[in-house]
Amino acid sequence: MTITQTRRRFLARLLAIGVLALSPLKLLARNQPAFAAEEVDATLQALLGDKPLVNSTDIMLKVPNIAENGAVVPVTVTTTIANVERISLIVDGNPNPLSASFRLFPGAAADIATRLKVGKSSDVRAIVETATTAFFTSKNVKVTIGGCGG
């Protein structure tokens, strides 16, 4: 084997290793600006970009009217909108409004539930995105004990 051949093989392997090393990074891609945003408008901008955002009655957002403990507020989102790609939860009054963003792949139903911290009484928004449009609905939660103090 000539030196050129070995060199080619070596370079090809190096490239393969590089691609392998990079792929988990792509998988882990996280919209950090959206999570770091401190205002709702900035959060929406970082999350949606230019995607139109419209109010929708096809999203069922279930949150308690009054939360006795802001540290644990159950939130359920279901929707009849077809081809949902992502569901995001925003708590307007939190220091970083974006709480969670769920990407749905084929096989997943647009029906999720979790529990969030809600620092003070504020609106909770559910944003449901298809490939072209973002739909939202919101509901107010009154918190009687803070969620961030503990």
Next chain:
Amino acid sequence: MAAKKIKLRAKIKNGVAQVKTLMPHPMETGVRKADDGALIPAHYIQKVTCERNGQVVVEADWGASVSRDPYFAFKVNDAVPGDTIKVSWVDNLGESSSGEVTLK
């Protein structure tokens, strides 16, 4: 500190698997103070991946405002007994954990 295992429950109803998970985790926001006034550093789950038979169905990005010991429920369509559901998380310190359940 070894991360605790995810607790998973799943059942099939009319072909749809309802999966409920509990992930023991402190979910520190980084703005809370300890008794001595020192800030407790942020420590929270950033990514949750849910797979059915090795294929990703839901992938979640979380901020620190998900409650401590997070609860997360999701549904998987066209579920059949024998399907395996795997849920795993990675936090901002690089710790991780996972849990798996086979549908009955």
